[in-house]
Amino acid sequence: MTDDCQVTRRTALGALGALGVVAAGGFVMGTPATARAQVLGLNESVQDTMKRLFGDRPIRDGEALVKVDFPPIAENGSVVPISVTVDSPMTPASYVKNIYIVADKNRIPFVTRVTLAPEAGRAFMGANIRLGETGDLRAIVEQSDGTLLAVKREVKVTVGGCGG
Amino acid sequence: MADSDKVRLRLPSTIKSGDIVQVRALVLHPMERVERDAQGRIIQKNYNYVNKVIVTYLGKTILTFDTSQGVAENPFFSFTFRATAPGPLKVEFLDTTGGRFERTADIKFS
Amino acid sequence: MSRRPARRAARWAALVALCAACAGPTANAPDTASVPVWTSRATPEARGEFQVQPDGKRMAVRYRGWSTRDFNFRTYAYDDKRPEPAVQTVTMPAGVTGNPRLGHALFLSRAKGPCTGCHLIPGDDVWPAGNVGPDQSTIGDRKLTDQYLYQVIWDPRVFFPNTSMPPWGTVGVLSPEEVVHLVAYLQTLKGPVPPEKDPDRSPFTRRKPAGFGDNLDPTNNPAMLLADSAEARWTAKGPAGKACADCHEGGAASALKGVATRYPKFVKGYRRVMSIEDFLTVHGPETTGRPLLAESNDNLNLSMLIRRASNGMPMSVDTESLEARAAIARGKATFGRRVGERNHACADCHTVERGANKFLGGRLLADVTTGLTRHFPLWRTDRSEVWDMRKRFQWCMTPLGMNMLAADSVEYAELELYLATFDNGKPLSVPGIRH
Numbered sequence: 001m002t003d004d005c006q007v008t009r010r011t012a013l014g015a016l017g018a019l020g021v022v023a024a025g026g027f028v029m030g031t032p033a034t035a036r037a038q039v040l041g042l043n044e045s046v047q048d049t050m051k052r053l054f055g056d057r058p059i060r061d062g063e064a065l066v067k068v069d070f071p072p073i074a075e076n077g078s079v080v081p082i083s084v085t086v087d088s089p090m091t092p093a094s095y096v097k098n099i100y101i102v103a104d105k106n107r108i109p110f111v112t113r114v115t116l117a118p119e120a121g122r123a124f125m126g127a128n129i130r131l132g133e134t135g136d137l138r139a140i141v142e143q144s145d146g147t148l149l150a151v152k153r154e155v156k157v158t159v160g161g162c163g164g
Numbered sequence: 165m166a167d168s169d170k171v172r173l174r175l176p177s178t179i180k181s182g183d184i185v186q187v188r189a190l191v192l193h194p195m196e197r198v199e200r201d202a203q204g205r206i207i208q209k210n211y212n213y214v215n216k217v218i219v220t221y222l223g224k225t226i227l228t229f230d231t232s233q234g235v236a237e238n239p240f241f242s243f244t245f246r247a248t249a250p251g252p253l254k255v256e257f258l259d260t261t262g263g264r265f266e267r268t269a270d271i272k273f274s
Numbered sequence: 275m276s277r278r279p280a281r282r283a284a285r286w287a288a289l290v291a292l293c294a295a296c297a298g299p300t301a302n303a304p305d306t307a308s309v310p311v312w313t314s315r316a317t318p319e320a321r322g323e324f325q326v327q328p329d330g331k332r333m334a335v336r337y338r339g340w341s342t343r344d345f346n347f348r349t350y351a352y353d354d355k356r357p358e359p360a361v362q363t364v365t366m367p368a369g370v371t372g373n374p375r376l377g378h379a380l381f382l383s384r385a386k387g388p389c390t391g392c393h394l395i396p397g398d399d400v401w402p403a404g405n406v407g408p409d410q411s412t413i414g415d416r417k418l419t420d421q422y423l424y425q426v427i428w429d430p431r432v433f434f435p436n437t438s439m440p441p442w443g444t445v446g447v448l449s450p451e452e453v454v455h456l457v458a459y460l461q462t463l464k465g466p467v468p469p470e471k472d473p474d475r476s477p478f479t480r481r482k483p484a485g486f487g488d489n490l491d492p493t494n495n496p497a498m499l500l501a502d503s504a505e506a507r508w509t510a511k512g513p514a515g516k517a518c519a520d521c522h523e524g525g526a527a528s529a530l531k532g533v534a535t536r537y538p539k540f541v542k543g544y545r546r547v548m549s550i551e552d553f554l555t556v557h558g559p560e561t562t563g564r565p566l567l568a569e570s571n572d573n574l575n576l577s578m579l580i581r582r583a584s585n586g587m588p589m590s591v592d593t594e595s596l597e598a599r600a601a602i603a604r605g606k607a608t609f610g611r612r613v614g615e616r617n618h619a620c621a622d623c624h625t626v627e628r629g630a631n632k633f634l635g636g637r638l639l640a641d642v643t644t645g646l647t648r649h650f651p652l653w654r655t656d657r658s659e660v661w662d663m664r665k666r667f668q669w670c671m672t673p674l675g676m677n678m679l680a681a682d683s684v685e686y687a688e689l690e691l692y693l694a695t696f697d698n699g700k701p702l703s704v705p706g707i708r709h
Contacts, residue, residue, distance in 0.1 A: 041232025075483050075709035076656035079236045111234035119226040121184035126242025130234050158402055158636030172492040188493035237658045238496040
């Protein structure tokens with residue numbers, strides 16, 4: 001019980017700290033409204049990130065529909081190319097609304113959220129991301145009907161050595 | 165005029181009406197990482213990183229990326245669009261300091 | 275006893291001594307007499323210089339974030355006549371009880387080897403171990419004596435004169451107590467080894483790195499944009515009122531097409547081998563008036579612009595002229611020269627007889643005969659910067675434990691020329707992209 005309280009307090013402080021950082025940037029510097037969008041990336045545990053983003057909504061296994069191209073070994077944690085493709089008709093009646101990328105061992109587990117319209121044609125995203133250390137990388141897909149699907153893979157991050 | 169020298173777009177050389185076209189976009193950007201002090205506390209400052217990518221096709225936003233500092237320095241972003249008509253495809257990168265970087269590709273059918 | 279046999283013996287002894295001196299390490303040393311003394315035209319942090327601190331200690335002036343330690347071991351400098359550290363034969367100290375747990379920690383410690391850089395051991399958390407050296411997972415079964423293991427770790431050259439393994443004790447990386455703990459740990463490593471759950475854990479079965487994709491795609495390689503930015507430099511007037519384009523008509527891509535295939539080369543006017551980057555350091559000031567210091571952004575970006583003008587064309591550095599032959603001989607000697615605290619030569623990692631195509635920790639070591647220069651300068655993803663060949667050489671100095679030379683030093687240029695001979699016939703592709 002005490003442990004839970006301590007974790008919550010630490011997380012809350014961490015969240016406040018990070019919010020303070022981004023909020024200062026957003027309001028003081030006068031960024032355009034679109035860039036001041038909801039702060040998604042907070043310094044917290046991955047469990048807290050998942051809870052914050054998805055609450056208690058059920059997340060189903062996405063292996064059948066979600067194809068992730070995550071490298072099994074990343075040569076360094078600074079630049080890790082990834083892509084995700086979801087089997088979806090991408091019509092107004094049924095399309096992928098969001099693809100979330102979450103890295104379990106990153107201090108800010110939220111990496112990116114891609115928000116799509118049917119005009120995208122394919123539920124696909126690619127990017128270069130950072131990974132703090134070896135750990136799981138997740139893709140969480142939100143369908144237009146609200147269904148959540150998830151897939152995860154372990155990515156080993158090579159730590160540089162003698163050769164750099 | 166938003167800084168387009170720092171942006172590159174890559175599209176296929178031939179596009180036919182109805183194609184689902186894959187686009188790659190790269191922006192030169194420091195994507196500042198969170199710094200910590202000797203006690204491990206986050207140093208409070210306005211970190212400069214791209215936190216929004218907006219893709220607009222024929223005037224309509226078709227796709228956005230919300231990003232954290234977990235995206236790499238000089239990031240590339242890849243996505244698709246359905247080529248329904250010739251016209252502009254604009255990719256805009258917004259950062260936390262008010263920086264804006266954009267480039268527009270003129271979609272033509274062959 | 276008759277005096278004649280004694281005198282003959284003395285004469286023989288003198289003759290043998292003389293021959294031994296001739297046959298010694300200096301006898302086949304390449305002739306460096308013709309190499310000019312070169313004043314570096316590199317940026318301050320790229321010159322290999324030192325600052326003396328108030329306490330009298332020397333601190334190296336280096337790139338931001340690089341070690342500033344003053345290494346006290348021999349370098350690639352042609353006038354560095356220091357020998358390799360002398361081989362030490364030692365006895366394992368009595369009175370120190372080996373602690374396998376401490377030994378295990380030492381084996382993995384990045385402040386030491388780490389030993390896992392070259393040697394595999396069991397453990398799910400062992401990531402990433404290399405296979406330049408033999409797998410140690412069952413060394414305890416070999417029932418080697420503690421003394422033998424102690425000597426091998428302290429200075430393996432006693433048993434293996436040409437080994438790639440550093441003499442850890444001789445050079446002071448490991449203390450006697452630490453080696454005792456390592457020996458105790460190694461003696462606990464006995465079979466059977468548990469079946470490998472993850473083939474990537476073991477360097478013997480690990481997947482090769484996938485690389486970073488198309489190096490010439492500007493949406494993949496940021497260095498392409500930096501090279502593009504040098505186009506503006508090409509046509510802009512320098513302090514002397516001239517632009518590159520004034521003499522080299524048209525853009526770099528057309529004006530200098532084919533030029534990079536012949537570099538590095540011996541430049542008569544300067545009596546030394548020069549890469550494109552070296553040449554820019556002298557050519558810039560004497561034409562446009564721009565300094566173009568080695569390792570400056572201007573120099574690197576222009577070098578990428580000039581070298582990519584020859585993309586797709588086969589490298590063809592001169593290997594025939596007298597000057598080229600002499601320089602290549604010196605570069606080859608440098609390639610095989612043991613240097614630094616680790617007492618390594620380039621050859622230890624980059625020849626197939628030794629480390630090439632094996633993993634050093636998590637890094638796959640490249641084979642020099644495949645040609646390793648034609649994609650330089652390249653984008654280093656984990657440093658977010660452009661590296662030319664010289665910065666790559668300078669970086670190696672930290673793990674090898676030796677002081678770096680100036681980026682535009684003749685020693686580096688001739689080493690680069692030797693390496694470039696293996697690129698001959700193969701197409702340039704600049705800028706490259708690597709981790």
